[in-house]
Every structure is written in structure tokens, then in C-alpha cells.
Amino acid sequence: MSDYSTNRGLHHVERVNKTEFFVYFALIFALAILPHVVVWLYQLIRHARLPRLDPISRALKDAEAVTPMIFRG
Template structure:
């Protein structure tokens, strides 16, 4: 029989992932709001994504990068 445990990556606990996600999201909200308002003033139209959607996408992109080996 072969060792089946050698090829499995270490999984990060979900609770820790969500704690980081929420913290990054909370930091990203005011920054996204400023970027969104600047975009509205600059282009005179509403962007496709609102400030909360932008913050969500930022947190969704940054959080997994923290846990990459």
C-alpha cells in the first residue's frame, strides 16, 4: 500500500479564512466608497459595481492570497 497523506495540501480552517475575509472587507469598504465616488465624479455616470460589490471583490481576491503556500 502507498502513503495517501503525502499529496494532500494543508487546509486552512474556515473560521480563520472568514475572519480575515471580514477584516479585509471592512477595510476595503471605505476605500471602495472613495474610489466609487471618485469614479462617479470623474466619469459623470454610475460604475457597474457599487462600493460594496467592489469591496467584496477585493476581499475575495486578497484573502485567498494570504493562505497560499
């Protein structure tokens, strides 16, 4: 005989619409590009060498990190 009362606290996780995720990802990416370009140029001038990551890579990393946090809560 199975005891089904032990899994009572679990709930089904709803899937997020991919379109909504992409819209948030695109907005965060677009808003992150400008600050990263400014910081990249500042580091380029200050250190007289290219930074390890370009501004687009940094903005993508930020968007990839922040967007899932929006849908977790």
C-alpha cells in the same frame, strides 16, 4: 510490483480552519470598503454617471482575491 518512490515529492495539503478564513475575509472586506467608496464617489462626480460596480461589489471581489493568497504561502 508498484514503485512508490516516484511520488516522494508530494505532500499532504492541510485544510485551513473556516473560522480563520472568515475572520481574514471580513477584515479585508472591512478595510477595502472605505477606499472603494471614495473611488466610487470620485468616478461618479468626474464622469457624471454611476460606475459599473458598486463599492460593496468591488470590496467583495478584492476580499475574494486576496484572502486565499494569504493561505497559499
